[in-house]
Amino acid sequence: MVAVSANQVAERDAxxxxxGNSFTMMVLKVLDPASPNFFPALAGKVRQAPNFFRHAPIVxxxxxxxxxxxxxxxxxxxxxxxxxxxxxxxxxxxPAPVQEQALALGLVPMPTGRATKLELARPVDSSGQxxxxxxxxxxxxxxxxxxxxxxxxxIYAAGTDLIIAAPVSHGAEVLADGNIHVYGALRxxxxxxxxxxxxxxxxxxxxxxxxxxxxxxxxVSEDLDQSVLKKAVQIRLNDGFLHIEPL
Amino acid sequence: xxxxxxxxxxxxxxxKTTSSAAFATGLALRGFKTVVIDFDVxxxxxxxxxxxxxxxxxxxxxxxxxxAKLNQALVKDKRVDNLYILPTSQTRDxxxxxxxxxxxxxxxxxxxxxxxxxxxxxxxxxxxxxALYFADHAVIVTNPEVSSVRDSDRILGVxxxxxxRAEKGLEPVTQQLLLTRYDPERVERGEMLKVDDVxxxxxxPLLGVIPESQAVLRASNIGMPVILDENSNAGQAYxxxxxxxxxxxxxxxxxxxxxKGLFSRLLRRTA
Numbered sequence: 379m380v381a382v383s384a385n386q387v388a389e390r391d392a393x394x395x396x397x398g399n400s401f402t403m404m405v406l407k408v409l410d411p412a413s414p415n416f417f418p419a420l421a422g423k424v425r426q427a428p429n430f431f432r433h434a435p436i437v438x439x440x441x442x443x444x445x446x447x448x449x450x451x452x453x454x455x456x457x458x459x460x461x462x463x464x465x466x467x468x469x470x471x472x473p474a475p476v477q478e479q480a481l482a483l484g485l486v487p488m489p490t491g492r493a494t495k496l497e498l499a500r501p502v503d504s505s506g507q508x509x510x511x512x513x514x515x516x517x518x519x520x521x522x523x524x525x526x527x528x529x530x531x532x533i534y535a536a537g538t539d540l541i542i543a544a545p546v547s548h549g550a551e552v553l554a555d556g557n558i559h560v561y562g563a564l565r566x567x568x569x570x571x572x573x574x575x576x577x578x579x580x581x582x583x584x585x586x587x588x589x590x591x592x593x594x595x596x597x598v599s600e601d602l603d604q605s606v607l608k609k610a611v612q613i614r615l616n617d618g619f620l621h622i623e624p625l
Numbered sequence: 626x627x628x629x630x631x632x633x634x635x636x637x638x639x640x641k642t643t644s645s646a647a648f649a650t651g652l653a654l655r656g657f658k659t660v661v662i663d664f665d666v667x668x669x670x671x672x673x674x675x676x677x678x679x680x681x682x683x684x685x686x687x688x689x690x691x692x693a694k695l696n697q698a699l700v701k702d703k704r705v706d707n708l709y710i711l712p713t714s715q716t717r718d719x720x721x722x723x724x725x726x727x728x729x730x731x732x733x734x735x736x737x738x739x740x741x742x743x744x745x746x747x748x749x750x751x752x753x754x755x756a757l758y759f760a761d762h763a764v765i766v767t768n769p770e771v772s773s774v775r776d777s778d779r780i781l782g783v784x785x786x787x788x789x790r791a792e793k794g795l796e797p798v799t800q801q802l803l804l805t806r807y808d809p810e811r812v813e814r815g816e817m818l819k820v821d822d823v824x825x826x827x828x829x830p831l832l833g834v835i836p837e838s839q840a841v842l843r844a845s846n847i848g849m850p851v852i853l854d855e856n857s858n859a860g861q862a863y864x865x866x867x868x869x870x871x872x873x874x875x876x877x878x879x880x881x882x883x884x885k886g887l888f889s890r891l892l893r894r895t896a
Contacts, residue, residue: 526828528782529775530749545828547778565826 402618405470406459407439411450417458424462427601432463437488438480440472452479520556527552527566534572548588557581563608569596571615580613585622595620627735630742631760632803633784635776637747639768640805643841644863645744646674647852648764651867653708654852657739660699663713664756665746666721672712675702676848686714689726695733704853709738719752731759749783758789762799764832764870768806769818774826777802781827801832803866808837809882820880833866835859836879 410416424431436459443450456466468486469477481487521535523542529549533540540554543561550566552558555573557580564582571578571593578592585606588599592615603622610625632645642665649661662685663671672678677700683693688711702708711734714721734741745756757763763784767777784798785791791798804823811817820834840857844850852863858879865875 525785526781528785529778531782531786545826547782547826548775549779550782563825 401435403435403437403467404618405437405439406464406466407442408455409442410444411455417462420459420462424464426603427597429601430597433465435465435467437468437470438466438485439470440476440480441470441490443472443476450476450479452476453483456483456485521554526562529566537573540570554578564590567591570613576615578615581611581625583610584608585611585613590620590622592620597622627738627741628761629731629735629759630740630762630764631745631757631798632742632764632766633745633753633757633780634766634773635747635749635753635780636768636773639766639773640835640841641747641766642670642674642744643845643851644764644766644803644805644835645742646671646850647860647863648867648870649740649742650702650705650708650850651852651863652740652742652870653702653705655867655871656707658707658737659740659742660709660711660734660738661742661744662711662734663744664722664752665744666713666752667715667718668746669713669715671744672700672710673848674845675710675850677702677710677712678848681712684712684714685730686717686721688730689721689723695730704849719746719750719755722751722755724755724758727755728759749779753780754783754787757784757798758787760784760788760798761790762801762870764801764803765827765829766803766805767823767827769804769808769812769820769823771818774818774823777827781829800829801870802827802829803832803835805835806837807834807880809880813882820877831877832869833862834877834880835862835866 459466466485468488469480470488470490472480477487518538520539520541523533523540524544526544527533527542527546527550529547532551533553535554535556537555539556539559540552541559542552545562546552546560546564546566546568548565552560552566553569553572555571555575557578558568558570560568560582563584563586565586565588567589568580568582568587569591570580574593576593580590580592585602586608589596590613592613595615595618597620606622606624611622612625613620613622615621630648632641632648634641645661649659653659661671661675663669665671666686672681680700683698685698687693688695688698698711700710700712702710731741743756743760746752765777765781767773781800784800788798790796802824804820807820808817812819820831824831836858838857838859840854840859841851844854851857851859854860855864862879865878868875
């Protein structure tokens, strides 16, 4: 019999692969679970964008539970959250009895998020000398479009902003690594911050878009709130959410 | 040099051939020497609508392939002076349309004719591309419903990027909207898009609104362009559109539902 190392087996016909990956999840900050308004308010929130929230994994943040609050029945609480089709998968913080209950329910203890330090350590190269700071970005004029963008057309402003002084039709696609401005109705798809810029924004005079996306976070027209439809709005990313605000 | 007009829409069944026949006839009625060409190779219909199907010997494709002379393929209309039809082949397909062949024939025609009306097939493939490629003017034929409007929008994009004028960086193809099969009563009931809705989406000038009319089918069946039926709303609307195309100021008609009162009925009879 020939000895085969575990490594070789894994390479030949591994039944699985183990890999790291990171996911964005929503955090439900539980401030007052005993409030009679808690679940009606949560249901209202979910109703605003049912497709977005449906079966969304969430982390329960117990960090700011009031100290004098009566002891929380975490199991009952989680059940009621599940009734809103939200799936609690983990928890953060909270007093010890709450944490114990959460662990017993199979919720994963998540490290409490910390505010990112403002000053990042400067990268150091192998010789120990600080690496030169990245060069100042060169000014790249925005891409200007003055004709209507028709169905089936695709316009991409690489490395800059896209300004469209005309409507964008259904079935058209406008893309930019920077911001997108539409001085007209936006009826097609608009994807800003295509290269991953979280600060990119979309501006338009009438929001009728099929899809809007910033740095890969998107929302389809079905999930757009009635209150912003056909309105002049700006769309930006904040705390990992797309915010659509009237102008 | 003759002007090349393409009647196009993207979507099928919206009235391109009916409008091509009517428009070409209208231009000829105004005294312009006009030819209308069927680009719908394999699905030949224009000759039927023009009522000349029994006089077709050679066709567009024969001329492209050098099998016949242009004058042998041109069919002269029997009702209207100055009007000619260049029918297409029913047995070939769109691949028979070569850019060089189409260009050669359009060049030859534009020496002799004032207007060349190209009746485009549906779609955005070879047939439609060849019909619009050499155009100076485009008439976008659209029905007041969303899928037709979206396809028209698509074809406008194609005109702006794939026509000869776009490729050579010349002055762009002028674009005008012909809204056909418009039924004001159904618009009032909210079953059809309003003129303004369509204009807002397509953002091009309005050439005319052709009302939904029994006269169109009647005219097609007897092989007569509907514009010759001057008693019909559709015929009058096409006459108006031709006037506007030639730069005349003509008020839009047939865009609102008629009140069926005695007074208006009397008025209409005397009008």
